[in-house]
Amino acid sequence: MNPRTPIIVGVGCITDRGRVPRTDRSRYDLLAEAADLALADTQSEAFRDSIDTLVVIRSHADTSPRFSHGFGSSTNPPKSVANRLNITPKRNVYTWYSGNMPQYAANWASEKIVRGEMDSEGKMGVPPWIC
Numbered sequence: 001m002n003p004r005t006p007i008i009v010g011v012g013c014i015t016d017r018g019r020v021p022r023t024d025r026s027r028y029d030l031l032a033e034a035a036d037l038a039l040a041d042t043q044s045e046a047f048r049d050s051i052d053t054l055v056v057i058r059s060h061a062d063t064s065p066r067f068s069h070g071f072g073s074s075t076n077p078p079k080s081v082a083n084r085l086n087i088t089p090k091r092n093v094y095t096w097y098s099g100n101m102p103q104y105a106a107n108w109a110s111e112k113i114v115r116g117e118m119d120s121e122g123k124m125g126v127p128p129w130i131c
Contacts, residue, residue, distance in 0.1 A: 006110040009047070012037025027059055028077065032084035039085075052119050053112075054078045054089040055105050058097040091118075 012034040016025070025033075039048050056078040074080040078092030095101050112118035 002114075004114050004116060006113045009044075010038040010041035012039070012041060027061070028074065028080040028084060031056065031081045035081065035085055048085070048087060050119065051087055051089050053091040053093060053109065054082050054087070055093040055095065055109065056081055057101050057105065058095050060097065063097045 014030050014034045014037070016030060059077070062073060062077070076092060077094050078089075082089060082092060093105075095105055098104070109118060
């Protein structure tokens, strides 16, 4: 196998039904919690430090004021998530909103990995995952 073949090495998912909406955790807290699960799923302590690109899928709340919520916003959502994860990726990417954006971002990252422009990437959105 080509050593630059992109593979998914960890996944994490949060279903938050036990809490009161709009009064508990921000979406960045939820993304970081899902990412922590994905990082644990890699079974590699070193993987956290090797993430060089963090991709966060744009949220509804940042797309239209109709979807605003009580948690405020961030001027740099990927950086907000990276801070919660205690990681410092070289690149933070915040995509535009679209239903196909998770797949588009996976394709974009895979192309960069194959070309040697990226080593490892963390992606969060709907669904959140690390690859």
